[in-house]
Amino acid sequence: MSTANHVFAMPRMGSNNQTSNNSKMCSFQMPVHYPRYQKSDYEAMPEWKLDCLLKQYGLPVNGDVNQKRKFAMGAFLWPSQYE
Template identity: 60%
Template sequence: MSGTACSNNACAVPGMRPNGYYHQESKRDKCSCFQMPLHYPRFKKSDYETMPAWKLECLLKEYGLPIVGDVDQNRKFAMGAFLWPSEKE
């Protein structure tokens, strides 16, 4: 479940009201902006430590997070972003 990023900052959406509420008039008026996936990743620290690079990149992309540096940096970033403090130890 992922979306695509908007090419501009405003993301003009037909039906968007000034107060920020969205009124969808038809299916073709949908915004193609990024939408947060419904579920928080349920991986353990050991899962991140053994996760293949391609899967790690897909996970970061799905949540709109940057993929910068090598696989070890991305692995540490994902663990920092998705693991609770008690799970990091």
């Protein structure tokens, strides 16, 4: 089994949801592993590490550290783990 990351390219969609011949492609890289942190890990995680984690998954890195923690927990924890 290969553990290489895969890069997926998707066409940018126009206002009418059709691609044109001159449309640019956007891409994202699928991370190899889903983060395996617990709620307590996110609560203690420094801001720089939250920024790296969110950027790795192509998620927004806006707001203060508490907003980033809340967003990361909502994105990566199951509802039963978040409570």
